[in-house]
Amino acid sequence: MLAARAVNWAGAKITGRIDRTYQQTDALIRTETAKHRHSVAQVVTWVVIALIYVLVAIRVLQRLGFPITSLVAPATVLGAALGFGAQRIVQDILSGFFIITERQYGYGDVVQLAITGTAGDAVGTVEDVTLRVTRVRSAEGEVITVPNGQIVKAVNLSKDWARAVIDVPVPPTADLSAVTELLRTVGQEAHRDRRLAELLLDEPTVMGVESIEVDQVNLRLVARTLPGKQFEVGRELRARIAITLRRNGITVSPELSADRPVGSAQ
Structure with a gap:
């Protein structure tokens, strides 16, 4: 818990520093580099926290006396079962990875997202981008959380x-x-x-x-x-x-x- 809080605190300090750098300049808009850095900092924070919990879970099992090597075969079967049941999560994470690496949009961008299974698009300002979801705040103040794997088209209204x-x-x-x-x-x-x-x-x-x-x-x-x-x-x-x-x-x-x-x- 302390390690996760420390990583979360460090991520907040980094993103806050990026935001202050923009606010202290005379620029009317954020640069594409600043948007990308902010999004990457959020994603790295999320990934590191997830890895910490996984590693701690393994250490807890070792402390309780469970032989980790004997769990390889059951873990393989369980992993295959979860793989079939968690295809949507894997799809969301892969889509989020490409959104970040391809710089399709980032923190502060105004976007219009077409979502699978919905009639209307999600339009608003990006407030958070992780490997799994994108959070957008609409003009009415509503926060829209969209799984990255369900985004079929992303229109960036504030790029370049x-x-x-x-x-x-x-x-x-x-x-x-x-x-x-x-x-x-x-x-x-x-x-x-x-x-x-x-x-x-x-x-x-x-x-x-x-x-x-x-x-x-x-x-x-x-x-x-x-x-x-x-x-x-x-x-x-x-x-x-x-x-x-x-x-x-x-x-x-x-x-x-x-x-x-x-x-x-x-």
């Missing part, structure tokens, strides 16, 4: 860079050239804004007409942002677009206020 995509629905009678110019002006002003400029990687781009419907035409504005900042930038751009269009007498559909789960690209 992200993209905020805003579709602006306008009436089909509106002057599309004028609306496009207004959107371009909004993007230029946002890029000149000191607060938003820290989150944007470049000036937002007007892609043009995205779709045409019976009662509206959708124009698309795209902005590349820092990882995980696409939602904040998207909300700010939507507010600026709505105000600018309203000032120019252009009616905006309520659909403009809806958030889109647009992720990141590497």
Whole structure:
């Protein structure tokens, strides 16, 4: 128990030091290296504690007088039986190993996980990654624990860079050239804004007409942002677009206020 507590304390000190290093800098986001180090520290702590309990169990059996060598044959049979019954656990551990080594996501990443047997995805911020499970906290504050072996698709919304995509629905009678110019002006002003400029990687781009419907035409504005900042930038751009269009007498559909789960690209 003392050894396990010591390892847990050391792991907490290491992860705390990694977090303090990020908090003491002027960086707006965690680096991929910091995320990976945090996840690796958590996994190593979990593995070492598990090994301690296994070794202590063996020592207890020796102290009680059980010959360990005579337990090899029964242990083999028991191991085979447990292997068939614990396939899911083995699958979870192997999946967690590849998640960590391949750096699919780490502590602090915003992810969208597709889970076997569930209709909806688990979306939120990664709070813990072990070899067996991934814990994600949703926007509503709920903690979602997902076995790694049941993750069929992992979408990392905060890796390297992200993209905020805003579709602006306008009436089909509106002057599309004028609306496009207004959107371009909004993007230029946002890029000149000191607060938003820290989150944007470049000036937002007007892609043009995205779709045409019976009662509206959708124009698309795209902005590349820092990882995980696409939602904040998207909300700010939507507010600026709505105000600018309203000032120019252009009616905006309520659909403009809806958030889109647009992720990141590497």
